[in-house]
Amino acid sequence: MQADTLIIGIGNADRQDDGVGWHIVKILAEKLGKTVPEDPGEIVEVETNLADMMFIQQIYPELAETLSHYRRACFVDAHTADVAEEISWLTLNPEYEKSPLTHHMSPRTVLSIGATIYDHMPETILVSVRGYHFQFERALSPQTETLAEKAINRLWDWINHK
């Protein structure tokens, strides 16, 4: 990978709006000239040097090492009604957020782990889109699909403006 920017879509593409991160990453990759498989894999390699992309269901500790190689990073995820904005755009700082479960790790936590072990973490943002339905299917709900298009436009500007 040669880009200095990493886009990480998070979620389950089989759980409707929980997969909005996959849909956004897929379209961004296609805008950068890459045809991606329909079945989301771990890493989508982009042939330009603008951004590398990956899609994961959940965050795991060794992602910290991957992040340590980039100057900028963006997590893309769905959110529930507990977040006020329909599209949320947040700057993330490393901050450990504890969980009782091994299966739950936040972007801030993985940044915190990385900052401690590797002394460097990228400038990171979190872009999240309101999810309305989380049923067992791959298509986004109409509401989330509309929001995803807006998020893609804004992310496209962010990718291209260093």
Added chain:
Amino acid sequence: MVSEKITIEPVTRIEGHAKVTIHMNDAGSVDHAYFHVNEFRGFEKFCEGRMFFEMPQITPRICGICPVSHHLASAKAGDILMGAKPPHTATLLRELMHMGQIIQSHGMHFFELAGPDLILGFDADPAIRNVVGLIGADPALTIRAVELRKFGQDIIYQVGGRRIHPNFAVPGGVNRALTEEKRDHMRAGLDQAIETTQIGIQLIKDWASANIEDIEKFAVFHTGYMGLVTPKNGLELYDGNVRLVDRDGKQLECFDAQDYLDIIAEHVENWSYLKFPYYKKMGYPEGSYRVGPLGRLNAVDHIDTPLAQAEFELYRQLDGGQPVFQTLYYHYARLIETLFAIERARELLDDPDILGNDILNTHHKDPKQVAVGVIEAPRGTLFHQYWTKPNGQLEKVNLIVSTGHNNWAMSEAVDSVAKTYVKGPDVQEGMLNRVEAAIRAYDPCLSCSTHAIGQMPITIDVFDAQGEVTQHLQRD
């Protein structure tokens, strides 16, 4: 004093997370505590109408951390449905992938989740009682721990082509052979993985010696124990019969997984979506049993790999040769299993047949319309049962996941710890951390198929008897 109800509730209605309810009495003691799982078992309904051979790809999406277990259990059910026993090489490769899963999952749990509690202490400042704090306390160890999980994930990648949601096992075998280069690459990491695990085992031994008082009062109760076994009742994580023993280690049943519904039933409580499996002959809750590391090491008589067997012999002396029943020893058992998995991975990699090219059986003999795939997931025994039409389309699916088997035990553990450590009216953070530590010991997988921001894994609300929230605690 007014009675209090401490309720831990998910903030949203989206399924997948848990709550703990602690009911206080007027004297400021805990009357009872419950572990409620709001897990919605949608995958079972979702899969009706799909073809059975799609399931090794669908079911891993139940979870993004432990998908391999579902992938392999599903393929094993498919082997039976299709009447296609996998060739020997395919079985070796599947088991190798599974050892990678055990190594990464157990390694991550001990060092990055349980470790901070044990090494830094339950009452340590929450700001440091985490893996970042552990890094500060012992940076070299923490880096080794991250490397151990990476090693396990790398095995999965080398064998299956992807670390998460591999497309590898299919009914009748697997879809890719192993190259010498990949085999040698994996072999090169084994020694360090063993070293790291042995460091962890020493840590837990030292911790246990220094904290025996806590161990003897923290979620201590007796149950039966269940796990897969070899023909001579040795530890077995990939295949074999299912052995169920009682609290004294006496065998109750040793059965083919195909017959599990004759042995195990599921009880329903109105305060949890997750059912409570139990041993039919003893009824509920007397027939409750535990699975996963502590359950498995109680269900077996020995371990067939030398280093793990040596540790197992020491471990079984904790309770004078009787089954080890103290919840905190789950962490110790987990590391012994990690050692076994690494040693077993070495055995598999040293077997020349693992480089074979005969990896898929395309001759179908005696296909079935009902089948059970069983495996020991990191958290415990996992059953995938499929009922199909003659054309292979699924009519019904039943999944009993590891966390389900441990449901009664987790609730009992929460109740026990709450009664021991939670004292009202001012509920301290360290008290509640111990309640969560009881859950952590079982390393539950709670419907990890959705993780939208805003979903909390566990929240805690303290209610008074009038239903007013007097205290709130949440873990983001």
